[in-house]
Amino acid sequence: MTSAETEIIFKLNGREVCLKVPVTMKTLAMLRDKLGLTGTKYACGEGECGACTINVDGKTVNSCLMYAVDCDGREVVTIEGLRTPDGLHPVQQAFVDHGAVQCGFCMPGMIMQAQYLLENNPGLSREQARRGLEGNLCRCTGYTKVLDAVEALVDRSKCAAAAGRAAS
Amino acid sequence: MDKNASPPPIAKTTLIGQRIKKPDAADKASGKTRYINDMVLPQMLIGKVLFAGRPHARIARIDTAAAQALPGVHAVLTGKDVAGLKFGFVRDNVALKDKVRCEHDEIAAVAAETEEIAARALELIQVEYEDLPGVFTPEAGAREGAPQIHDNFPGNKSLSFEFKHGDLAAAEAASDVIVDSVFRPHHVTHCCMGTSCAIADFDHNGKLTIWTQTQYPYNYKMDLAPALGISPGDIRVIQPPVGGAFGSKLDVYPYEPIAALLARKTGRPVKVLYSREEEFKAAPTRQAAIIHMRTGCTRDGVLTFRSADVLLDNGAYTSWGPTIPVIMMRTTSGHYRVPVVDFKAQAIYTNNPYAGSFRGYGNVQTTYATAQQMDMLADMVDMDPLEFHLKNAQKSGEVTPQKSFLRECALAQCLEIAAKASGYSRKRKEYAALRDAPGRHKKGIGLASSIHNAGGAKIHKSDGIGTILKVDDYARVTVITGASEIGQGIDAVITLIVAEELGVPLEHVTIVNNDSDIAPWDVGVHASRTTFIAGNGTRRAARKAKVQILNAAGKMLQERAEDLDLRGGSVVRDRDGAPLIKLDRLLRQMHFQAEPELVMVTDYYEPRSEPEGAKHISDHSAAYSHAVHVAEITVDTLTGEIKVDKVTVAQDVGRVINRMGLEGQIEGGVAMGLGYALSENMRIVDGMLTNSCFRDYKLITAPEMPPLDLHFIESNCAEGPYGAKGVSELPTIVIAPAIANALYNATGVRIFNPPMSPETVARAIHERRAQAAGDRAASQAEGLTV
Numbered sequence: 001m002t003s004a005e006t007e008i009i010f011k012l013n014g015r016e017v018c019l020k021v022p023v024t025m026k027t028l029a030m031l032r033d034k035l036g037l038t039g040t041k042y043a044c045g046e047g048e049c050g051a052c053t054i055n056v057d058g059k060t061v062n063s064c065l066m067y068a069v070d071c072d073g074r075e076v077v078t079i080e081g082l083r084t085p086d087g088l089h090p091v092q093q094a095f096v097d098h099g100a101v102q103c104g105f106c107m108p109g110m111i112m113q114a115q116y117l118l119e120n121n122p123g124l125s126r127e128q129a130r131r132g133l134e135g136n137l138c139r140c141t142g143y144t145k146v147l148d149a150v151e152a153l154v155d156r157s158k159c160a161a162a163a164g165r166a167a168s
Numbered sequence: 169m170d171k172n173a174s175p176p177p178i179a180k181t182t183l184i185g186q187r188i189k190k191p192d193a194a195d196k197a198s199g200k201t202r203y204i205n206d207m208v209l210p211q212m213l214i215g216k217v218l219f220a221g222r223p224h225a226r227i228a229r230i231d232t233a234a235a236q237a238l239p240g241v242h243a244v245l246t247g248k249d250v251a252g253l254k255f256g257f258v259r260d261n262v263a264l265k266d267k268v269r270c271e272h273d274e275i276a277a278v279a280a281e282t283e284e285i286a287a288r289a290l291e292l293i294q295v296e297y298e299d300l301p302g303v304f305t306p307e308a309g310a311r312e313g314a315p316q317i318h319d320n321f322p323g324n325k326s327l328s329f330e331f332k333h334g335d336l337a338a339a340e341a342a343s344d345v346i347v348d349s350v351f352r353p354h355h356v357t358h359c360c361m362g363t364s365c366a367i368a369d370f371d372h373n374g375k376l377t378i379w380t381q382t383q384y385p386y387n388y389k390m391d392l393a394p395a396l397g398i399s400p401g402d403i404r405v406i407q408p409p410v411g412g413a414f415g416s417k418l419d420v421y422p423y424e425p426i427a428a429l430l431a432r433k434t435g436r437p438v439k440v441l442y443s444r445e446e447e448f449k450a451a452p453t454r455q456a457a458i459i460h461m462r463t464g465c466t467r468d469g470v471l472t473f474r475s476a477d478v479l480l481d482n483g484a485y486t487s488w489g490p491t492i493p494v495i496m497m498r499t500t501s502g503h504y505r506v507p508v509v510d511f512k513a514q515a516i517y518t519n520n521p522y523a524g525s526f527r528g529y530g531n532v533q534t535t536y537a538t539a540q541q542m543d544m545l546a547d548m549v550d551m552d553p554l555e556f557h558l559k560n561a562q563k564s565g566e567v568t569p570q571k572s573f574l575r576e577c578a579l580a581q582c583l584e585i586a587a588k589a590s591g592y593s594r595k596r597k598e599y600a601a602l603r604d605a606p607g608r609h610k611k612g613i614g615l616a617s618s619i620h621n622a623g624g625a626k627i628h629k630s631d632g633i634g635t636i637l638k639v640d641d642y643a644r645v646t647v648i649t650g651a652s653e654i655g656q657g658i659d660a661v662i663t664l665i666v667a668e669e670l671g672v673p674l675e676h677v678t679i680v681n682n683d684s685d686i687a688p689w690d691v692g693v694h695a696s697r698t699t700f701i702a703g704n705g706t707r708r709a710a711r712k713a714k715v716q717i718l719n720a721a722g723k724m725l726q727e728r729a730e731d732l733d734l735r736g737g738s739v740v741r742d743r744d745g746a747p748l749i750k751l752d753r754l755l756r757q758m759h760f761q762a763e764p765e766l767v768m769v770t771d772y773y774e775p776r777s778e779p780e781g782a783k784h785i786s787d788h789s790a791a792y793s794h795a796v797h798v799a800e801i802t803v804d805t806l807t808g809e810i811k812v813d814k815v816t817v818a819q820d821v822g823r824v825i826n827r828m829g830l831e832g833q834i835e836g837g838v839a840m841g842l843g844y845a846l847s848e849n850m851r852i853v854d855g856m857l858t859n860s861c862f863r864d865y866k867l868i869t870a871p872e873m874p875p876l877d878l879h880f881i882e883s884n885c886a887e888g889p890y891g892a893k894g895v896s897e898l899p900t901i902v903i904a905p906a907i908a909n910a911l912y913n914a915t916g917v918r919i920f921n922p923p924m925s926p927e928t929v930a931r932a933i934h935e936r937r938a939q940a941a942g943d944r945a946a947s948q949a950e951g952l953t954v
Contacts, residue, residue, distance in 0.1 A: 039199020103655025104196030105411030142839030
């Protein structure tokens with residue numbers, strides 16, 4: 001019954017991690033059960049709801065569909081890794097400030113996806129945000145306040161990108 | 169710094185109606201919150217359930233020997249372990265079954281070291297079934313000679329309800345127009361993002377601690393106890409954060425006693441957590457029903473009567489689902505001024521999944537009927553629906569035939585504001601005129617309203633709440649309350665009220681509300697009661713604390729207590745806001761003086777509502793409220809797809825408390841109602857659910873969510889906290905018939921069997937066109953023969 005294990009080394013939330021995982025284990029199970037990172041949620045296990053969204057090498061992934069062994073050599077960021085030394089990441093803070101969090105269960109995945117969308121298109125429109133968040137189900141909020149939170153960040157992330165370019 | 173300069177005055181401000189953040193939002197957004205689904209206890213075993221996977225069968229033989237023998241398995245339980253331990257609303261359920269009555273019947277359960285071992289153990293259990301003919305619709309179940317599902321419920325009859333008021337025959341005779349239709353609302357399910365979960369642990373004194381998602385912790389003890397054969401007093405309920413509830417956690421479901429039974433057997437904590445597929449199959453549904461409704465009115469648009477004959481699909485067991493006629497009849501009798509009412513409902517056992525309570529509680533189904541019939545009648549007497557609605561709208565002070573006292577009634581205002589803001593009357597005419605014009609895409613606008621409880625429902629002997637409030641030496645306030653937080657935001661409301669009353673910062677308020685050994689009684693999150701009931705409880709407790717603090721301050725400062733106030737963390741002179749002493753300093757002085765006192769107060773609040781009673785004639789809620797939705801849609805007449813372009817909402821909220829939370833409840837409620845209206849549908853074929861995943865069971869996603877135009881009407885409810893009413897169910901109730909009425913406006917078709925899925929809508933449009941073409945051909949043929 002026990003499946004073969006293999007050792008993987010990858011970067012998790014900025015730190016190098018080395019561990020043995022069963023070859024059949026999904027990334028979601030590794031994060032939650034092996035590493036105690038329970039911020040990433042199980043809600044369907046089939047890539048249909050987005051609650052387990054993480055960022056791998058700059059792209060968002062349903063961690064319930066990705067084998068843990070495929071993390072080897074890659075850079076993985078989970079909701080816990082968004083936190084900055086000053087506290088919440090601006091996307092997390094915007095979700096709090098705009099009342100986007102009710103039961104909150106889908107929010108780690110939703111925030112990971114929102115952060116990805118904003119990073120890759122700092123000037124995105126509300127319509128683009130709607131499309132970009134289509135794969136993240138929420139049963140509480142009706143998405144309105146989620147979109148409000150994303151929209152509030154649109155200008156600021158543009159500014160941040162511009163400031164970054166000016167400094168370099 | 170000038171030591172003599174007096175500190176600046178602190179002006180009186182209010183938090184009521186402001187936008188405040190949910191206290192738990194930051195932890196939730198950062199992934200720090202530990203939901204029940206995330207919890208792991210030392211020595212914890214994993215419990216798994218073997219489901220029958222067939223709708224109706226006798227169990228001929230069950231062999232668990234191989235499962236028992238599997239290394240890592242600690243317990244295997246079957247029906248014989250729970251003989252006699254009946255639970256449920258009519259004691260027709262048991263944690264593990266000796267006969268199969270629905271697909272998800274729990275046949276055996278195992279506790280093992282890991283989930284993999286538990287799953288393997290389930291595979292090793294051998295069960296021989298003898299399948300029985302099933303009953304899959306309430307009509308079939310009610311038929312003579314139908315297979316009987318429970319031995320002690322002849323005719324498959326579960327609960328029945330009746331309410332009559334006035335002379336129906338006379339009212340029918342006095343009607344110029346009668347609309348008569350049969351609505352068939354469908355099965356949907358809650359789809360909480362956090363799947364069902366319970367963790368149970370027994371101590372050596374026989375006391376059970378259960379970590380659960382329940383939204384009614386105190387009655388939960390009462391309902392769980394008979395499934396285990398223990399006293400409710402020996403159950404401690406702990407409520408960790410949950411991933412949604414929406415009414416689904418307002419009863420005990422078998423996985424909870426199963427976790428407890430496994431824990432008792434093994435002496436170790438046991439966790440049962442459903443997969444999404446299990447959740448779809450085993451979680452409760454919203455009740456499917458057949459509603460035969462008739463409504464009459466006079467030529468000039470005055471309602472004369474409403475009758476409803478309801479057949480409910482009970483499913484295999486009786487949870488709260490079959491009790492929904494309690495609310496269905498309030499809507500039948502109270503949605504607009506209805507002088508004569510005839511309501512009856514019968515729930516029939518079937519071999520389908522069974523219903524629990526679900527946000528909107530029977531009113532989603534009923535308003536789908538009443539609000540469409542209002543639209544149909546307006547059409548038949550050739551009136552603008554708005555005018556028709558206004559003509560029949562109750563006013564403040566009116567009493568419904570069931571004696572719901574509409575103390576503050578803002579229905580007419582809601583109608584006028586929603587219609588005006590959306591341009592309803594003009595657009596309705598415009599779109600109706602274009603209905604049969606060429607063009608694939610048709611626009612439509614529809615208006616619907618409803619009435620719902622907005623201050624609880626006294627279906628138990630009490631609808632009250634206990635509150636304990638303490639203020640410590642640092643002026644930090646702790647509120648110990650029975651009010652459960654399930655994501656709806658009562659934490660923000662309680663925080664806001666404490667800060668309002670005691671003048672302390674929001675972040676200095678802590679809430680303890682998740683342990684039945686600590687927090688006092690509450691009836692639970694239902695009937696749009698929590699802001700109303702817990703809001704009042706919190707306010708009363710805070711005011712008692714304030715009196716104690718100001719009396720002590722008065723004595724110490726030699727001022728009259730009534731001349732003082734609490735603002736900005738200080739005791740101030742009420743008149744000019746001059747700060748006299750910091751609150752924390754005062755509290756320490758109170759505590760450490762010669763005659764010491766601590767600030768710790770208790771309050772029990774019982775609303776003035778009346779018990780429901782067997783006759784259903786009582787003012788059973790402390791408040792009632794109305795909402796009006798106007799939906800604007802575009803229909804693709806080829807594919808039948810409905811796009812909702814905009815929804816205008818006008819709702820009587822009594823008074824806005826936390827504006828951000830209020831908006832969130834309405835937005836989320838509308839989204840849930842949109843799913844009900846357009847896409848969500850449990851496809852149950854001969855008792856078997858065929859779409860147990862999000863791919864096939866379609867929730868509303870971000871692109872489908874229309875912009876909302878929200879209007880809050882503040883009717884200032886005399887009994888509500890600061891005038892507030894409960895808000896959270898109406899948004900889910902009203903949207904579906906608003907869309908149905910818009911669909912009629914756009915295309916001339918009505919859907920009596922929701923959801924208004926593309927397939928259903930396209931078929932209806934096609935049939936209407938075929939009928940029209942047939943009529944034309946017939947009249948042409950007639951023309952030829954003349």
